[in-house]
């Protein structure tokens with residue numbers, strides 16, 4: 001029983017959950033109505049629902065990012081690919097029309113398929129650069145981080161394209177069973193990725209490549225294929241997130257859609273317990289990480305903090321959480337537990 | 350012998366009393382006492398997982414202890430990190446070489462204590478001193494090149510040079526010789542003896558009994574985390590030592606001997622005049638079902654490269670590789686695994702162990718890679734497989750879920766072996782499979798090899814231990830300078846002397 005408790009409290013998910021809980025409790029004291037949920041027109045409204053709903057794009061990006069980081073890489077392009085997906089989908093819906101319409105130029109399923117295919121291919125390209133050409137992930141994905149928004153601007157003609165096509169709005173604004181549709185999309189993405197990684201050998205191979213690529217290769221794992229799949233999944237996630245984002249505002253904003261989201265996604269992943277060094281990954285942790293970021297943003301705004309200083313507060317909280325999870329602190333806790341006066345060594349392995 | 354600077358012998362430098370260390374599920378050290386005198390070489394012996402490395406790590410601050418005291422020159426100390434221990438005067442080379450592969454040799458030697466010129470690193474002095482430090486071993490390398498551009502033996506020397514460079518009073522060497530060849534070991538021993546003469550206390554860990562008797566003054570034996578005793582080397586015969594380590598009468602290598610090959614067997618893999626760029630030249634050989642083919646030769650003679658070719662890690666640019674009679678192109682290890690070839694690589698840390706993952710995951714990995722992504726074995730099947738091999742190889746671990754990097758070095762090696770046995774191969778390429786493995790396990794692994802051979806597996810056995818090669822091989826391929834220089838059959842005088850002669854150059858077979 002004691003062992004079970006120790007196992008629970010030492011798990012990566014636990015510390016992330018605790019952090020989330022602390023921020024939520026903080027919010028409860030900050031504003032009274034925080035926990036209240038009301039039903040309007042058969043839809044649930046409330047700040048908790050809002051946090052959940054608004055964290056969806058980062059949550060989906062973080063899902064792909066988690067796999068990328070598990071291989072020891074990073075994907076800086078996903079924010080830009082999110083913008084690209086928005087731009088592409090709305091311009092496909094508008095076709096050659098110059099005015100805002102209420103219908104789509106091509107069948108809607110085709111719009112979605114093309115959009116997702118394009119971002120997936122962009123991801124595949126990232127994977128190709130990393131796996132086959134051996135380019136460092138940060139550099140390789142930097143290409144689409146900048147080029148992605150450029151392409152999006154070319155597509156939109158550097159304007160904020162809008163649409164009134166109703167089915168499109170369902171993705172980001174619809175309701176299902178009293179809850180916003182994006183929440184269901186996020187759950188579906190997570191479920192599929194979780195199933196693919198944990199119910200097949202894929203997750204094991206990803207972790208093996210992330211821990212020791214050479215040994216993975218000697219064991220017969222085709223690591224470049226694993227890398228290409230992982231970056232493609234990240235591209236696909238960016239596509240899905242982009243559709244939700246653009247549909248939420250019914251507008252494609254090539255410059256500002258998902259700006260800095262890649263950093264939030266990385267942060268969510270790290271907060272969730274996946275190490276930037278690669279190896280073990282925690283999809284559930286990344287989801288909690290995304291929620292932490294959104295809840296934090298919320299509470300900062302509740303303080304009426306200016307947006308500039310909000311970033312500072314955010315950075316501070318992040319530093320604290322990351323420090324708590326660091327090996328140094330873990331050592332320190334262990335040493336204290338072992339009744340030793342001295343602080344544990346810095347460079348253990 | 351005169352005492353330099355009047356250091357009295359028999360004075361205790363390092364004393365550990367009642368050291369306790371508990372890991373989850375493992376009582377790694379149970380009230381262990383240990384003393385090291387000035388000017389002595391003290392061997393620390395024990396089976397895989399006995400707690401030798403853990404004791405070292407407690408003495409040098411890698412781990413905190415859960416009890417006991419450490420005294421250095423009579424004063425109690427609390428080493429907090431290896432760097433701290435170094436500054437006290439205890440420097441060490443750990444079993445798993447702890448260097449940074451992608452920075453230069455010179456930086457590795459001085460990491461954390463670079464000579465400075467004002468606020469800047471003094472590169473010139475750094476490189477000069479690094480060069481000098483390595484010259485003691487007759488190692489002449491470009492210290493500005495990155496460490497990973499050199500073979501593992503050089504890397505080992507660099508690690509030792511790093512520990513030696515400082516004016517330490519205690520030097521700890523945890524299995525420093527496992528990847529060195531005879532001359533390199535001799536060189537290391539010369540240096541160690543010289544240091545002993547200067548009054549340094551040296552702790553030496555190895556699984557080579559000969560080396561223990563060659564060099565040490567006293568021996569301390571650990572078993573299952575407990576102290577068995579400390580003995581003067583001269584008063585403890587070899588067989589006594591082994592019995593103390595294993596804790597029961599020991600069934601040693603004496604009754605391990607090759608499986609006699611009566612009938613001719615089918616050829617599994619044949620190399621025909623195979624050459625590979627910057628690797629080996631014009632190698633022809635046959636590996637048959639039900640035989641052990643030994644590979645002898647010095648480090649760097651091309652033995653590993655031949656195995657790499659047979660496993661799709663390196664590729665030939667001329668000649669033919671045939672599998673069961675038909676030419677094949679092995680593009681990757683995966684290709685080789687699909688054709689039921691297995692390869693237990695020499696550099697366990699770099700190419701074998703996947704440290705963060707559990708013992709179970711490490712064991713099933715190659716098997717799962719053969720099945721592919723979608724035919725995922727259920728957890729229950731994974732545990733069954735892992736438990737089977739944990740039992741078969743006697744891997745010392747509380748359960749299959751333990752992180753493999755938490756196992757002792759020798760047990761990690763067994764896990765890698767298990768990984769390959771689990772793929773049920775027809776051809777097994779073993780590159781230094783007994784490196785870092787205790788005497789009992791060595792005998793077990795050799796017996797296992799012979800059993801596999803009896804069951805019809807084709808086995809390539811690469812080893813620097815001629816004794817082992819001669820014992821179990823049916824034929825031996827002798828390599829020198831990246832070429833095959835001969836082959837000795839069991840009927841044609843297969844013994845150490847002939848192999849050595851062949852390596853030395855007088856080969857007419």
Ligand SMILES: Nc1ncnc2c1ncn2[C@@H]1O[C@H](COP(=O)(O)OP(=O)(O)OP(=O)(O)O)[C@@H](O)[C@H]1O
Nearest residue numbers: 372377397398399400401402403755756757758759
């Ligand atoms: N970091 C760790 N966490 C948990 N258990 C550990 C850790 N390090 C070692 N152990 C366990 O402690 C025991 C002693 O290991 P140790 O590495 O000291 O053995 P050793 O005598 O050096 O063996 P070898 O000859 O194989 O190197 C083993 O059972 C090992 O599994």
Ligand SMILES: [Mg+2]
Nearest residue numbers: 402444757758
């Ligand atoms: Mg050890």
